[in-house]
């Protein structure tokens with residue numbers, strides 16, 4: 597029996613075949629078990645020797661099965677490896693890698709600069725309450741300056757924010773009278789006609805610092821640091837006195853650029869000023885103790901100047917011929 601089993605195992609060609617062989621010898625009704633069953637029919641004194649022999653047979657079959665199984669498994673593994681061989685000399689697939697949108701590159705750059713100066717990044721909703729967008733920013737209900745930011749209202753009280761300044765009010769209330777430094781990038785919306793430097797939806801980065809002993813000099817320092825960081829020392833900047841209901845005094849900052857005809861032009865990149873005492877008071881700060889400065893940067897305008905773009909609309913048409921030029925710029 598043992599000889600026959602070992603012979604069968606030796607010639608088995610697959611794992612399936614091997615498992616059938618195992619069944620036919622070792623299962624409950626297999627030959628080895630049947631043999632063991634014969635034990636009862638034998639005289640008492642022959643039983644131990646017979647039992648021993650059947651056990652030996654069983655063990656040698658098990659061992660042979662085990663060895664053969666390993667051998668067959670190795671063979672199959674080799675077969676799969678052979679079949680799945682990779683030809684490293686074949687040309688690879690091309691992966692198309694995206695790039696960071698130029699406006700996000702500007703935002704990340706400005707954020708990094710201010711975070712390095714201790715500012716926190718804040719956010720606010722794009723669908724904003726009239727209360728935060730205007731009233732907390734010191735525009736009364738019929739304030740004429742509301743016309744400066746012609747708005748998209750969704751109902752009487754809600755509108756698409758016209759600037760990132762409402763985040764100033766939200767942050768002040770959140771900080772409950774404690775000093776703060778924030779930078780807040782985001783989308784804003786106005787009923788402006790689209791042209792090469794205006795879009796009805798554009799991006800701003802708001803900055804706000806509230807602390808003790810803050811003056812206009814701190815604002816000028818922050819703005820100059822930013823402009824130099826973005827454009828280098830050779831650009832000319834111009835500070836113009838301006839008006840916003842939420843800052844006093846207020847300025848607008850223009851940056852020079854070379855026009856197509858070779859003459860110098862200026863593009864307005866931001867509005868800024870010293871926070872109006874009324875805005876501080878509404879935000880929960882005593883203007884006798886605290887002062888602040890704030891600015892709102894036009895992100896597209898920065899990108900236009902930095903990368904010499906001739907039309908703001910390029911940023912929103914998702915033309916890959918345009919976008920691919922910004923791969924790895926930052």
Ligand code: FA5
Pocket residue numbers: 745758759760761786788793794795796797798800840843846864865866867868869890891892893894895896897
């Ligand atoms: C404001 O929106 C003020 N909230 C800025 C501010 C913040 C002032 C904090 C003082 C303190 P203004 O409307 O000027 O201001 O817009 C700010 C900047 O956004 C502009 O300088 C310009 O760079 C950009 N901007 C304005 N309108 C558009 C537009 N339609 N398309 C693209 N950029 C625009």
